[in-house]
Amino acid sequence: MAGLFINGAVDDASVKAFDELENSVKSLINAAIEARKHAYCPYSKFAVGAAIQTDDGHIYTGSNIENGAYSASLCAERVAVAKAVSEGKRQIAAVAVVGLQENSFTTPCGLCRQFLMEFAKTDFPIYVAKPINPPLRVLCTSISQLLPKSFKLDF
Numbered sequence: 001m002a003g004l005f006i007n008g009a010v011d012d013a014s015v016k017a018f019d020e021l022e023n024s025v026k027s028l029i030n031a032a033i034e035a036r037k038h039a040y041c042p043y044s045k046f047a048v049g050a051a052i053q054t055d056d057g058h059i060y061t062g063s064n065i066e067n068g069a070y071s072a073s074l075c076a077e078r079v080a081v082a083k084a085v086s087e088g089k090r091q092i093a094a095v096a097v098v099g100l101q102e103n104s105f106t107t108p109c110g111l112c113r114q115f116l117m118e119f120a121k122t123d124f125p126i127y128v129a130k131p132i133n134p135p136l137r138v139l140c141t142s143i144s145q146l147l148p149k150s151f152k153l154d155f
């Protein structure tokens with residue numbers, strides 16, 4: 001497939017059937033679906049779940065946490081990263097994100113892409129699905145596809 005237009009141009013991303021994915025990827029997506037159930041989103045009503053697998057195989061999950069002072073809100077991806085990093089894990093191996101938008105995949109926002117990139121020793125896959133169990137289709141992309149030419153502080 002030559003290019004894909006989902007929340008903007010995503011080159012080289014592909015949409016696969018959930019059933020085609022490896023069991024480890026299915027587990028990561030299912031963890032994100034479970035995490036989404038804990039979303040605190042009374043203002044937007046837009047629940048998102050995320051699951052991050054670190055290089056040692058552990059999975060850390062997050063859901064979005066909104067706040068009445070809107071700018072204090074946290075996305076699911078950053079919650080999951082904060083849980084991993086605060087427990088000493090600093091290398092992301094894979095990410096799953098789930099949100100329910102009828103006509104598009106819920107890819108990480110720009111802020112979360114930068115936040116995720118901080119813990120990318122190498123490129124890692126990002127799987128985006130709808131929170132339906134099982135999700136039918138999964139957008140398979142990566143952090144470098146979603147955030148090309150990213151900023152990295154390099155002393």
Ligand SMILES: [Zn+2]
Binds near residue numbers: 075077108109
């Ligand atoms: Zn975000």
